[in-house]
Amino acid sequence: MPPLPSSHPAPTSLTIGETARRTGLSVHALRFYEREGLLVGPVERTAGGRRRYAEADVDWLRICVKLRESGMPLADLKRFAELVRRGPGNEAERLELLDAHRHRVEAQIRALEECRSLIAWKVGVYADHVARGKAEGLWDPTGPR
Amino acid sequence: MPPLPSSHPAPTSLTIGETARRTGLSVHALRFYEREGLLVGPVERTAGGRRRYAEADVDWLRICVKLRESGMPLADLKRFAELVRRGPGNEAERLELLDAHRHRVEAQIRALEECRSLIAWKVGVYADHVARGKAEGLWDPTGPR
DNA sequence: GGTTGATCTAGAGCGCGCTCTAGTTCCTAA
DNA sequence: TTAGGAACTAGAGCGCGCTCTAGATCAACC
The missing domain is CATH 1.20.5 (Single alpha-helices involved in coiled-coils or other helix-helix interfaces)
Structure with a gap:
């Protein structure tokens, strides 16, 4: 799917608040998703310990939102994230999960x-x-x- | 055991278990719905205190199931039941609720x-x-x- | 009469998916 | 320099919609 048109010129580093605004999730939900292992990679941090989200994180989160909207349980989302995190070699499993x-x-x-x-x-x-x-x-x- | 359905020779009296089977709700859910005021009329009881459901109750419950399946919250279902219970005169309200x-x-x-x-x-x-x-x-x- | 299974009540418990709190620290702007 | 807001962590709390438990009663059958 083509990347959604963004009104912002790719800052490559977003605060949790901006990420919340862009994904429609709350900042609480973002931290919760991270704790639950629903993200593909670890989120960057500034020297002061604040989260910095990359565009790729936002893309992934938007997919998460869509899947959640359509009723996918967090557990499945987590499984999917784990598969992606593990890298190539398990495409058949990802396919199965999505197809189901x-x-x-x-x-x-x-x-x-x-x-x-x-x-x-x-x-x-x-x-x-x-x-x-x-x-x-x-x-x-x-x-x- | 009362006669089986299909050619409804008006059993007019179903146990909670049969009603559960016919509606797809659990017996627990049926009692819960009753407590919550989601039924239109009071359920009949036998001398021994067991519930006896009429066909009309089953019809209503089947509507409830459909509305629940489509995401109507119990609170709305309750409002609707109240309107019906109150009798004619509030059709516009019922219409509004359903249309929303x-x-x-x-x-x-x-x-x-x-x-x-x-x-x-x-x-x-x-x-x-x-x-x-x-x-x-x-x-x-x-x-x- | 005795056993078995369905049903009864009142109320506690649970799974899900966040949401909120408390207390603290970081950052930016005036 | 200081005020204010945004973000931090750990963990408690919540709303919904049932689900389950305990302990008792009822009803049908051998």
């Missing part, structure tokens, strides 16, 4: 679409009743509630 | 589809590398990890 997740995402989409149909139908029923100003039938146990 | 949820579901579907694209792309990259038996480029920080 893709299947889960697709199942989730199908489930949501089904829910959407149910909701759309019920919304239609209510809209109808509201428009007609009458609600007869809404209490029929075999009908919509 | 529908919008959330649609946003969620769009987000998931975006994630799916990302994953599919990465799966493609890895499949390619695995197929070629080589992994050059995987460590380029500007490339896929």
